[in-house]
Amino acid sequence: MFKSNFLNEISTRGFIYQATDIEDLDTLMNQKNITAYIGFDITSDSLHIGSLVQLMLLHWLDYYDHKTIALMGGGTTLVGDPSGKDEGRKILQPQDIENNIVKIEKIFEKFINLKDKAKIINNYEWLSDINYINFLRDIGSRVTINKMLTFESVKNRLDREQPLTFLEFNYMLLQAYDYYHLNKEYDCELQLGGSDQWGNIVSGIDLIRRLNNKKTFAITSPLITNNDGSKMGKTADGAIWLDECKLSNYDFYQFWRNVDDADVPIFLNLFTKLPLEEISKLSKLKGQEINEAKKILAFEVTKITRGEEQAKEAKEISNNIFANNTLDDRINSFSVSSKEILISSFSLLDAVEKLQLVKSRSEAKRLIKSNGIKVNDENYNNSDFSLSSYISKNEIKISVGRKKIGIIKII
Secondary structure: OOOOHHHHHHHHHOOOOEEOOHHHHHHHHHHOOOEEEEEEOOOOOOOEHHHHHHHHHHHHHHHOOOEEEEEEOOOHHHOOOOOOOOOOOOOOOHHHHHHHHHHHHHHHOOOOOOOOOOEEEEOHHHHOOOOHHHHHHHOHHHOOHHHHOOOHHHHHHHHOOOOOOHHHHHHHHHHHHHHHHHHHHHOEEEEEEEHHHHHHHHHHHHHHHHHOOOOOEEEEEOOOEOOOOOEOOOOOOOOOEOOOOOOOHHHHHHHHHOOOHHHHHHHHHHHOOOOHHHHHHHHOOOHHHHHHHHHHHHHHHHHHHHOHHHHHHHHHHHHHHHOOOOOOOOOEEEEEOHHHHHHHOOEHHHHHHHHOOOOOHHHHHHHHHOOOEEEOOEEOOOOOOEHHHHOOOOEEEEEEOOOEEEEEEEO
């Protein structure tokens, strides 16, 4: 049990994986409201659910009146972070990064109050002005290659004889410098991040101690993984985007509605603001009853991320299709029996045409051939592909691009 309301909240909910001197941090946060920050990649024009743990941490910092900084990695994204990566990242151009920041900033408004204590800052503001010779002398001399080589992400790349460029080695220096700069200019005393960022964060703590002679702190959270062990939300084809322009509200809602039973208690704690007592009751549900907990999870996460009206609409569409046995005109859908699919060899082309997702049968064929249509997020480039292999599912989702979605309900 912590004295600090913030630490008590996030600890109970399962956000803490590692921390430095947490008893001292608890005392400090109980005595005053501190400044804390979390850094975010700007490699895409939207964040995905892989960033949701950190966004919720920002929310709880803001909720308990701590000064919160969301640090946009406009400068560090130009370099690329090797942490937790098996290969180097594509280098983006400055204009691409700027465009990404403009779109991503809107997401933060859902989690923190930017009109009060919370800030969004771009590290390009100071990193772009660094004199390289001075930086090497003042900063580079205080971070050892020996220490970098001990970090798991670096060791994995080297063990597999995969290239790790000097550019990427500089990333750790730049992130350490970010913490140093924010400590110096904003009196920032805490950095939070995913567990794969531990090495980068503690390097910043060490740099601040050497240059500013101040004690600072770190908290990392567990990485939430997919069933295959990969980081949640990180795959390009299956990314669950937070921006509704890249993923419909219905699709976002349905993702949470269909999570594994074992993940429901974890996700209720991490990704909702529900009282802990209510989460405890929902977590005890078993069998068919756990579907009620999944509905609540889906609604609450969609409400936080997309907005209450969007969550209500997504819930209503889902209920119409799956609970009320009716088709919703806000999303193209129809019902078909598994027997009919088997007898008629119902094809992908038949499904696209019946769902009226395209203007013509010839356009459907062209899109299928070019991998422009997905069945339950999987590509098939054969128009005659039979949907019979999906009859064990409750639903078959047909996607044309990012925004056109149709649902075939199996009855």
